[in-house]
Amino acid sequence: MLKMLLHDGETKLVPFEESECCDAFRHTAAHILAQAVKRVFPAAKLGIGPSIENGFYYDFDVETPFTAEDLDKIEKEMKKIVKEGHSLECFALSVDEAKTQFADEPYKLELIEELAQKGEALAFYKQGEFIDLCAGPHLARVSDVKAFKLLSATGAYWRGSEKNKMLTRIYGTAFPKSAQLEEHLARLEEAKLRDHNKLGRELELFTTADVVGQGLPILLPKGAKIVQLLQRWVEDLEEERGYQITKTPSFGKSDLYKISGHWQHYKDGMFVMGDEESDKEVFALRPMTCPFQFQAYLNRGRSYRDLPIRYNETASLFRNESSGEMHGLIRLRQFTLADGHIICTPEQVEKEFLDAIDLVVYVMKALGLYDDIYYRFSKWDENNREKYIGDPAQWEKTQNLMREILDKSGLNYYEADGEAAFYGPKLDMQAKNVYGKEDTLFTVQIDFQLAEKFGMVYTDSDGEKKHPFIIHRSAFGCYERTLALLIEKYAGAFPLWLAPVQVRILPIADRHNEFCERVQGELRKAGIRAEMDTRSEKIGFKIREAQLMKVPYMAVIGDAEVEAGIVAVRNRRGDPDGLSGTMSIADFCAALRREVDDKVIL
RNA sequence: GCUUCUAUGGCGCAGUCGGUAGCGCGCGUCCUUGGUAAGGACGAGGUCAUCGGUUCAAAUCCGAUUAGAAGCUCCA
Numbered sequence: 001m002l003k004m005l006l007h008d009g010e011t012k013l014v015p016f017e018e019s020e021c022c023d024a025f026r027h028t029a030a031h032i033l034a035q036a037v038k039r040v041f042p043a044a045k046l047g048i049g050p051s052i053e054n055g056f057y058y059d060f061d062v063e064t065p066f067t068a069e070d071l072d073k074i075e076k077e078m079k080k081i082v083k084e085g086h087s088l089e090c091f092a093l094s095v096d097e098a099k100t101q102f103a104d105e106p107y108k109l110e111l112i113e114e115l116a117q118k119g120e121a122l123a124f125y126k127q128g129e130f131i132d133l134c135a136g137p138h139l140a141r142v143s144d145v146k147a148f149k150l151l152s153a154t155g156a157y158w159r160g161s162e163k164n165k166m167l168t169r170i171y172g173t174a175f176p177k178s179a180q181l182e183e184h185l186a187r188l189e190e191a192k193l194r195d196h197n198k199l200g201r202e203l204e205l206f207t208t209a210d211v212v213g214q215g216l217p218i219l220l221p222k223g224a225k226i227v228q229l230l231q232r233w234v235e236d237l238e239e240e241r242g243y244q245i246t247k248t249p250s251f252g253k254s255d256l257y258k259i260s261g262h263w264q265h266y267k268d269g270m271f272v273m274g275d276e277e278s279d280k281e282v283f284a285l286r287p288m289t290c291p292f293q294f295q296a297y298l299n300r301g302r303s304y305r306d307l308p309i310r311y312n313e314t315a316s317l318f319r320n321e322s323s324g325e326m327h328g329l330i331r332l333r334q335f336t337l338a339d340g341h342i343i344c345t346p347e348q349v350e351k352e353f354l355d356a357i358d359l360v361v362y363v364m365k366a367l368g369l370y371d372d373i374y375y376r377f378s379k380w381d382e383n384n385r386e387k388y389i390g391d392p393a394q395w396e397k398t399q400n401l402m403r404e405i406l407d408k409s410g411l412n413y414y415e416a417d418g419e420a421a422f423y424g425p426k427l428d429m430q431a432k433n434v435y436g437k438e439d440t441l442f443t444v445q446i447d448f449q450l451a452e453k454f455g456m457v458y459t460d461s462d463g464e465k466k467h468p469f470i471i472h473r474s475a476f477g478c479y480e481r482t483l484a485l486l487i488e489k490y491a492g493a494f495p496l497w498l499a500p501v502q503v504r505i506l507p508i509a510d511r512h513n514e515f516c517e518r519v520q521g522e523l524r525k526a527g528i529r530a531e532m533d534t535r536s537e538k539i540g541f542k543i544r545e546a547q548l549m550k551v552p553y554m555a556v557i558g559d560a561e562v563e564a565g566i567v568a569v570r571n572r573r574g575d576p577d578g579l580s581g582t583m584s585i586a587d588f589c590a591a592l593r594r595e596v597d598d599k600v601i602l
Numbered sequence: 603g604c605u606u607c608u609a610u611g612g613c614g615c616a617g618u619c620g621g622u623a624g625c626g627c628g629c630g631u632c633c634u635u636g637g638u639a640a641g642g643a644c645g646a647g648g649u650c651a652u653c654g655g656u657u658c659a660a661a662u663c664c665g666a667u668u669a670g671a672a673g674c675u676c677c678a
Binding site (some may be wrong): 057065067068099108138151152153154157160161162167169171197201202208209210211213214260261262265266269270287288290308317319321322323324325326327330331384421422423435439440468506508509510512532537538539540541542544545547548554556558559560568570 | 603604606607608613630632633634635636637638639640641651652668670671672673674675676677678
């Protein structure tokens with residue numbers, strides 16, 4: 001139990017595990033950090049310092065950013081402050097008093113000014129000589145902050161806007177007990193071992209080459225195999241659900257993007273080929289599939305009887321991300337989306353939307369990602385209208401429609417302003433990587449605008465020409481990004497059906513090679529991805545290699561196996577359900593096939 | 603794009619005050635190899651990311667570029 005100090009000056013005992021206490025704890029740690037920085041670097045100007053998931057940070061304006069040695073010094077000073085054992089007190093000041101108090105703190109003055117304009121009360125917390133403008137709550141005393149560590153110093157824009165000055169942010173974490181801190185740090189180390197950007201390279205799933213460029217990974221045979229498996233599987237699933245496949249160009253004329261609005265809204269994000277001033281035609285690589293796939297719809301007149309039309313396409317997309325944004329397989333300049341558009345009547349929207357979600361949920365369950373995903377209802381930002389097309393009433397109408405459908409679906413979602421596509425609201429399925437960074441994996445969107453822009457119509461039963469609704473959806477998201485998530489989810493030990501090598505065949509001595517080749521042939525004929533270790537090494541060494549490669553199964557073959565025409569099967573460690581023991585080649589093939597089929601069918 | 607940091611054979615690293623490169627793994631050859639996490643010998647492989655500068659001399663110092671990492675911002 002920790003003693004908390006509330007803004008009314010009252011105290012109460014709350015366990016650290018309660019989020020209000022945990023936040024107050026980390027927030028107090030942030031104040032201790034700021035106090036230490038002011039002591040060691042008196043010229044530093046204070047920004048803000050909240051608690052965050054798993055820790056805290058504080059922003060400072062300093063001449064030269066903190067070095068690792070600086071962090072050590074600051075940490076030492078923090079320990080001293082904790083030992084000094086100050087109690088915290090909370091008090092209020094008038095605007096004028098506050099301005100006097102923080103005359104040397106320009107960022108605090110800005111906040112005071114702003115709070116004053118809103119007519120909000122100015123609360124302050126004090127520990128020893130250190131006073132901060134702060135809404136609280138905090139711990140009642142600094143001595144409870146026993147275990148902490150400063151993790152990094154990086155740049156961060158004041159108030160989160162790139163128009164403002166970049167301050168120096170120190171990140172740290174803190175716990176009541178040092179054992180908890182150690183455990184947390186160990187978890188961070190553990191997470192790093194699953195990092196797809198490292199593991200994916202080690203397992204030879206992908207690589208990058210300086211001369212090729214940023215955000216342009218080379219998928220190696222094993223990585224490409226996984227993507228191929230996923231793509232075949234997803235395309236089959238889509239076909240089962242009534243999708244028709246299209247194949248459209250990877251680039252088109254600027255005129256096309258002018259219709260869709262990309263030229264006006266996202267030209268900076270596109271790779272443009274040619275110069276509008278001097279060239280007769282200017283092209284751009286496609287950042288999304290929609291305008292191309294719409295041309296398939298426009299191929300002839302459509303009746304309400306034709307709808308819904310569901311188009312899918314495995315599409316390479318190109319987006320000119322800024323140089324600092326690329327990351328492993330997560331953020332790329334070229335990527336492959338299991339893209340698609342459902343064109344339907346207003347009456348059909350609900351069912352089609354729900355069916356699209358149903359497909360995504362099926363896919364996530366099959367991949368084992370279902371429990372790691374959460375849902376974000378991404379709406380527009382009415383205060384930032386230039387980012388979007390269409391009028392506010394339409395936006396409200398579509399968002400309400402989407403909320404209605406979402407509520408019926410029973411999905412547990414949260415709403416986010418300013419995250420919509422420029423043409424409509426989205427349901428984003430979000431996932432976190434091993435470092436806790438969030439990214440969109442899948443998305444389903446309702447679009448009420450592009451049909452009109454492209455002149456897409458259907459003749460309704462009353463003979464009227466009407467604009468259809470369009471659902472933009474992805475069954476899978478982008479293959480590269482999902483692959484990254486899968487690598488981290490399974491730490492490279494893919495389930496059998498996705499493993500690029502399913503069986504590694506290990507001859508005990510070279511004289512068993514011939515039989516091993518036969519086994520490899522049999523497995524391959526049965527559709528099993530088998531690979532043989534042909535090196536002249538001891539069997540223990542070969543097993544170790546196969547373990548490092550995280551291959552689901554090994555088939556060990558020596559004299560006894562050759563004589564009896566069988567294989568000794570061994571599974572990957574930590575897989576108690578897997579096959580093991582000796583069996584005939586035919587039985588092994590059949591068992592593997594069964595296991596593969598069981599895993600995919602839910 | 604911004605802040606900080608980084609770049610040495612396929613991978614992981616060492617290289618002290620500037621004096622033209624080493625180790626482990628991997629790779630190749632040969633020997634070895636019967637049983638569940640590293641058998642041995644020999645060998646190949648690097649103009650130290652690129653370009654430019656300082657210097658008698660640069661992997662080492664300086665600048666630019668390219669690429670990578672963390673964070674911020676952005677993400678159709």
